[in-house]
Amino acid sequence: MTRLLFLLLAALTACAGPSATSGDKGGLVPLRLAESDLSRAYTPRRLALLVGVSAFDDPRWRDLRFSAKDAIDLGAVLKDPTRGHFDQVRVLTRPEETTKEAILAALRQLRREATRPDDVVVVYLSAHGTLARDVRGELTRYLVTRDASYRDIPQTALSMDALKLEFEQLPSRRRLLVLATCHSGSGKSLLPRELEAELAGIKSGFYARPLEESSRASMVFAASDWGETAREDDSLRNDIYTHFLVEGLGGAADRNGDGAVTATEAHDFSRRRTFAFTEGRQRPSAEILEVGADPVILAGRIDRAGQPEMFSYNPRLDGFTLKVDGEPRLELPGGTAVGPGRRTVELTKGDTVLVRRDVNVMQGQRLPLEQLLSEAIPRxxxxxxxxxxxxxxxxxxxxxxxxxxxxxxxxxxxxxxxxxxxxxxxxxxxxxxxxxxxxxxxxxxxxxxxxxxxxxxxxxxxxxxxxxxxxxxxxxxxxxxxxxxxxxxxxxxxxxxxxxxxxxxxxxxxxxxxxxxxxxxxxxxxxxxxxxxxxxxxxxxxxxxxxx
Missing domain, CATH: 2.40.160.20 (Porin)
Known part of the structure; x- marks a missing residue:
């Protein structure tokens, strides 16, 4: 008992030590925190979840040759400290990691890890895609997981609605979802025979875009346009879109020369090369809900002011040609870098000129073309x-x-x-x-x-x-x-x-x-x-x- 009282008195003496003054009601114990620890606590994290599903339990789903390799190759770029410099990259390719429940569990784990609004989060999925009618009879897109049953798709495959729900619940405002899959019935996709017969003659535009209403600051990239085929290629030994995406992250996609490759730059690079490689049969698409002054950086670091950029991913402008100083630069959607100074910008389709304006662009500026359109119409x-x-x-x-x-x-x-x-x-x-x-x-x-x-x-x-x-x-x-x-x-x-x-x-x-x-x-x-x-x-x- 005497020893216990002594220990209590010693503790009280320590709490009322020399840091307290006679006028204080209590003392403050100084807490020493290293500046590097504080910096780490407040620095946004860069997290990626990459899934490649190559093999399937149901033999009616044909195995994919390069889906696992796609995820591994992209992961190597993102983990590379000289390129992607991501803090955490999880690559799921093993059979036990590519079931429906395993993928959902990994997405929920990512939600617990990416807790800051300014964290950069990338989710990549390479697999078969398919279509089936859900329990309400509505046509729905599905990701074919390893354990998906060809005869019971709604119950066993991962619906895009469920994927959308998990993706939207990520706290990050800087997030990217890449779907290296399709649902057209060929390429990286299979459809049940009865559904193939039902959809015969229906244009690809019938298919609903599953993630186009994702919350702000979300980007959704697809390896093909809606209803088209995403392809693997023996000579590239990858999904075609993924191959050029990885190539662009090496620095080739840095169109404005600021030292960093943003998500939109990487997608535009891969989209154009995929289109050319497939001779127009595969057109990667994008749903970009917010592209601002702080885009999602996938590789490199911004170390200098880049060239001015003009861009649009608004579906209303798809198919229009951007001309700068009379020179055709690109067919929208997409973006291009231009020289700083006064430029004459035109949006045309055939002989129709939608807008023609003279604008002053500065080094490092990013100009959404929708802004020119809105300014061209008097308010x-x-x-x-x-x-x-x-x-x-x-x-x-x-x-x-x-x-x-x-x-x-x-x-x-x-x-x-x-x-x-x-x-x-x-x-x-x-x-x-x-x-x-x-x-x-x-x-x-x-x-x-x-x-x-x-x-x-x-x-x-x-x-x-x-x-x-x-x-x-x-x-x-x-x-x-x-x-x-x-x-x-x-x-x-x-x-x-x-x-x-x-x-x-x-x-x-x-x-x-x-x-x-x-x-x-x-x-x-x-x-x-x-x-x-x-x-x-x-x-x-x-x-x-x-x-x-």
Missing amino acids: RSLSLVGGMVSFADAQSRRDVLPAAPQVGVVLRLEDVPLENLGLMVDVGFGRGNRTLQVAPGSEVPFGYTALTLGVAAPYLWRWERLTLFAGPRVAALYLRRSFDVEAFSGGQRYFTVSPGVVAGLAVRLGERLELTAQSQLLLTYVVVDSRGQAVGFLGGHAGVGYRF
């Missing part, structure tokens, strides 16, 4: 419109103002104050003569002046030349009536500010002109026969607008 519109205004209820139309014509001006600002939001200001004016029926067979003439001023903040939906908009609106309504009859001569005035809604559309006829139509509903308050009531005030207008 402001001034429209001259005409239409009708009327109260919604019959009593107000009878006792206050029947339906009346109106002309007006509408100013619409798009993407103000935020993207896909608009700001609208409209002014309407109407003047004329109407009659009130005060008794059967007795009508009283009057003159009217109606003036409306509205401000709205609608949401915008845009497809090609069509823009739809709808949203809240606040408007002021001024109404004046003047009578000149034997029983009464004089005027009445009415003014209110009330909430409402607006909806409409605009169709661009060219770069500047558009046709527009809109309707609005205002909830207002009027007094009829000494009785106040809330009523609706409607308006419908159409006209021609000028974008500027």
Whole structure:
């Protein structure tokens, strides 16, 4: 007991040692942390999971010659400290590692390891791909794992929906999924015979893109376009796309010369060489949801400012040709490096010029071509419109103002104050003569002046030349009536500010002109026969607008 008390007193003395002052409520024990340890704790990690499925339990899936080698070769590049310099690369090729459950378990383990938003994560899968109808009867893409049964694909193979779910749950905002597989019924793919017969004659565009809605900062690369065949090649001893991907990571894909190979640079390099090698029969594709100033670097390090780059992976621009200073550079999607300075940029398809602009590009700048497209279309519109205004209820139309014509001006600002939001200001004016029926067979003439001023903040939906908009609106309504009859001569005035809604559309006829139509509903308050009531005030207008 004496020894125990002594140890307790010694511990208390240590806690109240010389670091505490007389005015302190307690002492602080200094914690020494090495700067290198802190740096490691906050440095983003680079992690890769590479899967190559070459052999299958079910003999009806033919073995693949190079899938395991694909994963091993790519892993060697990513682990190389002079090229990929990844911190962790897991390569799964053994039979016990390539089952459905083993691959899902590896993805979940990766989710536990890549915990920082700025970690770089690469998932690569080389295997057969196939199509089958799931339990709901919907056509679904599947990755053929080692234990997949040819006769029970939905239950035994790995669906792309399950793969998508695991991929989207990765905390990293800088992630890449590469699918070196296909589902067209040939090459690295097999289809059940009954499904082959069902799909005979269906164009490849029928197949849904399984991961196109991946969350922001995700990139999904496929070795072939949807419905095409991904091929292995004896002379290359690899999947063709993977062979050129590995070659590009050696430095050949560094198109802007900044010392690093980004994911998009590597894909573009491999895509072009795969297309040329297969004489156009295999066209690798990409779904890139965010490409910003901080792209996913797969090899090398940025050690200098690169040449300016222009790029687009937007499906809307697929097939357009990018010309710089009159010289064709590439057919989109993809990217190219250009010299710094003032450049004339054109997007063309055949004889059609979608956009032509002069831009100044600087060293190290990355210019999305969609930006030029959006800037080329003016986002402001001034429209001259005409239409009708009327109260919604019959009593107000009878006792206050029947339906009346109106002309007006509408100013619409798009993407103000935020993207896909608009700001609208409209002014309407109407003047004329109407009659009130005060008794059967007795009508009283009057003159009217109606003036409306509205401000709205609608949401915008845009497809090609069509823009739809709808949203809240606040408007002021001024109404004046003047009578000149034997029983009464004089005027009445009415003014209110009330909430409402607006909806409409605009169709661009060219770069500047558009046709527009809109309707609005205002909830207002009027007094009829000494009785106040809330009523609706409607308006419908159409006209021609000028974008500027």
